[in-house]
Amino acid sequence: MPKPIYDIGQICELDRWEAFQNGQPHDIFTRLRKEAPVYWHEEYMPFENGFWALTKHEDIVRVSKDPKTFSSAAPGILMSYGDPEKGDPVATAALVGNMIAMDPPQHQVYRKMVSPRFSPKSIRDFEEGLRNRVREILDGVADKKEFDFVTEIAEKIPLWVLCEMMGIEESQRQKVRDIVNNLTDASSQMSNLNSAQTAASEADSQYSENALQVWVSYMELFKMGRDMIEERRKNPTDDLMSVVANSKVEGDGLPPELLDGFFLLMVIAGNETTRNTITGGLIALTENPAEKLKLIQDPDLIPNATDEMLRWVSSVVYMRRTATHDTEIRGQPIRKGEKVVMWYGSANRDEEVFVDSHLFKVDREDAKKHIAFGAGEHLCLGNRLGQLQIRILYEELLDRFPNIEAISKPTRVPSNFLNGISHLKVRI
Numbered sequence: 514m515p516k517p518i519y520d521i522g523q524i525c526e527l528d529r530w531e532a533f534q535n536g537q538p539h540d541i542f543t544r545l546r547k548e549a550p551v552y553w554h555e556e557y558m559p560f561e562n563g564f565w566a567l568t569k570h571e572d573i574v575r576v577s578k579d580p581k582t583f584s585s586a587a588p589g590i591l592m593s594y595g596d597p598e599k600g601d602p603v604a605t606a607a608l609v610g611n612m613i614a615m616d617p618p619q620h621q622v623y624r625k626m627v628s629p630r631f632s633p634k635s636i637r638d639f640e641e642g643l644r645n646r647v648r649e650i651l652d653g654v655a656d657k658k659e660f661d662f663v664t665e666i667a668e669k670i671p672l673w674v675l676c677e678m679m680g681i682e683e684s685q686r687q688k689v690r691d692i693v694n695n696l697t698d699a700s701s702q703m704s705n706l707n708s709a710q711t712a713a714s715e716a717d718s719q720y721s722e723n724a725l726q727v728w729v730s731y732m733e734l735f736k737m738g739r740d741m742i743e744e745r746r747k748n749p750t751d752d753l754m755s756v757v758a759n760s761k762v763e764g765d766g767l768p769p770e771l772l773d774g775f776f777l778l779m780v781i782a783g784n785e786t787t788r789n790t791i792t793g794g795l796i797a798l799t800e801n802p803a804e805k806l807k808l809i810q811d812p813d814l815i816p817n818a819t820d821e822m823l824r825w826v827s828s829v830v831y832m833r834r835t836a837t838h839d840t841e842i843r844g845q846p847i848r849k850g851e852k853v854v855m856w857y858g859s860a861n862r863d864e865e866v867f868v869d870s871h872l873f874k875v876d877r878e879d880a881k882k883h884i885a886f887g888a889g890e891h892l893c894l895g896n897r898l899g900q901l902q903i904r905i906l907y908e909e910l911l912d913r914f915p916n917i918e919a920i921s922k923p924t925r926v927p928s929n930f931l932n933g934i935s936h937l938k939v940r941i
Contacts, residue, residue, distance in 0.1 A: 530927040542859035564852035568859035577889035583834035611774030671787040680752030696730040738776030793826030799919040818875035824883035827858040914941040
């Protein structure tokens with residue numbers, strides 16, 4: 514059956530970062546939800562065939578809860594892994610070889626290994642130490658009138674949590690931060706080159722240079738993880754890396770690509786998503802001063818405001834699934850092997866689920882219906898930990914600096930996968 518054609522026109526280029534350079538393209542998402550909730554989207558990359566764009570909350574939850582029909586496993590959860598002729602097989606193996614790119618029953622086996630470290634009790638045990646760390650961070654900016662909110666506050670909180678959980682020594686924490694930032698910057702520049710379609714010779718040269726930086730950053734990250742694994746096998750401790758290092762499946766230790774993938778998942782996913790929600794939350798409060806005043810006057814609203822920030826920001830923009838057999842969504846046939854891309858930012862503004870979905874409301878009664886952490890088998894394992902960080906930061910921040918506000922436009926990471934912000938100037 515031929516793909517349906519809708520008059521969405523040139524505004525619909527969700528596979529290009531330019532569509533996200535000012536934040537998520539909610540005008541496009543709104544139109545797709547109304548006119549074409551299951552939309553066949555062509556791709557500009559010649560080695561890709563296109564994908565089905567899902568923009569409705571109900572459809573994304575359904576797909577997320579049906580891993581037999583819609584697989585997370587190879588070829589993976591990204592829309593594209595780039596030009597296969599220019600790709601890095603080691604990095605690709607790590608990206609595909611982690612829990613978020615697995616299906617049952619394999620997925621449950623690996624998730625069960627680490628899930629006790631994300632239990633409600635384990636998360637509660639973090640609260641006192643996290644609150645103390647947040648206060649230390651706020652002490653560090655108390656004498657500054659203006660500063661970069663991302664580098665001074667937002668990125669420091671999840672980095673501390675990540676390093677504490679994984680047992681990364683203080684002396685190595687700055688290195689983790691630098692590797693993550695280098696990886697993000699180089700990957701973003703590669704996306705720009707792909708998308709901009711600059712002169713071939715110039716693009717190839719710049720692409721190769723950035724590809725080398727990405728490769729070096731991956732190798733540094735993987736070496737750090739493997740060194741930690743080797744040390745934890747010799748001298749086990751009570752941190753998360755010891756759990757992973759000494760876990761066995763059918764009598765064997767975890768394969769190298771899975772160990773690389775786990776370390777990459779924790780360092781990137783456990784860091785980027787929370788810091789971007791924290792930053793996006795402050796932008797939302799600055800743009801909605803009446804909502805900010807509600808939190809100052811009634812701090813008991815902050816837990817609910819945390820869910821509203823998660824809904825509003827939707828830091829992970831999309832995830833991909835692949836149809837394992839012929840099926841259908843809303844009556845639209847989906848063929849085996851076709852890509853299905855779930856746009857969380859759109860689902861979290863779905864008018865059929867959220868009353869006044871286009872408004873940011875800290876006392877929103879339906880805020881908890883958001884799927885910023887996904888749904889089904891792959892509901893983010895660290896969702897409670899992410900919520901804890903956001904809640905504690907805003908409890909302490911608004912108590913200490915109630916007048917804090919953003920005074921610049923955010924510098925956004927050029928990406929259609931992460932709703933990333935690298936810099937935001939604020940005044941306290």
